[in-house]
Amino acid sequence: MKLFKLSPRDAYALVDLIQTCLAVTQSPLLMGYLLPLLIGRIVGLPSGELPHPGPGMSFTYKVATDDGVLTLGPHAFAQAICAASTMTQRDLLAAAARGLDAGAVVLARLEEDSRIVDDRLASPRHYCELIETVNRFEPLEARPRSRALRPRASDPPRR
Numbered sequence: 001m002k003l004f005k006l007s008p009r010d011a012y013a014l015v016d017l018i019q020t021c022l023a024v025t026q027s028p029l030l031m032g033y034l035l036p037l038l039i040g041r042i043v044g045l046p047s048g049e050l051p052h053p054g055p056g057m058s059f060t061y062k063v064a065t066d067d068g069v070l071t072l073g074p075h076a077f078a079q080a081i082c083a084a085s086t087m088t089q090r091d092l093l094a095a096a097a098r099g100l101d102a103g104a105v106v107l108a109r110l111e112e113d114s115r116i117v118d119d120r121l122a123s124p125r126h127y128c129e130l131i132e133t134v135n136r137f138e139p140l141e142a143r144p145r146s147r148a149l150r151p152r153a154s155d156p157p158r159r
Helices: 008-025 031-042 074-084 089-098 102-111 114-118 124-135
Strands: 061-065 068-072
Touching: 008 031, 008 124, 031 074, 031 124, 061 074, 061 102, 068 074, 068 102, 074 102, 089 102, 102 124
Parallel strands: none
Antiparallel strands: 061 068
16 A cells, blocks of 8 residues: 555545445456556546556566466556457457466456456456446545545535
8 A cells, every 4th residue: 555655545445446346246356457447546547547656566476377477566467467458359369378478368367257258347358447337336536535534525514
């Protein structure tokens, strides 16, 4: 959370968004891609834009392929999924078969899961649309971005 300069209140909003995404899709979600998109949305980036974490990010994702293991940092992993999500199905399967594109490998495996194919919002290809759908329940613009507690317009006045 500190890497993206999120406040404790932002953490609460993030968990709320994750829960709502899960409730809407009722399917497994690729958190390595969804989390950066949600964080980007919370910090005010345009839809689909990935935030850059600050220094100190020390974990990596490992994607097993037929030829070995691809290792990526969190931002590179999210970018790989983002790039793969724009591929046609034919290009995606070809890239996954070559095993050189971690995003294609992960996305192709996910799309084999019938639950994701049946619910288009559960596919990483449609996470931006999922976030927009979830945002309709309580727009992020209505959530405070600072540590100070700011009441929402719907809150009753304090006495």
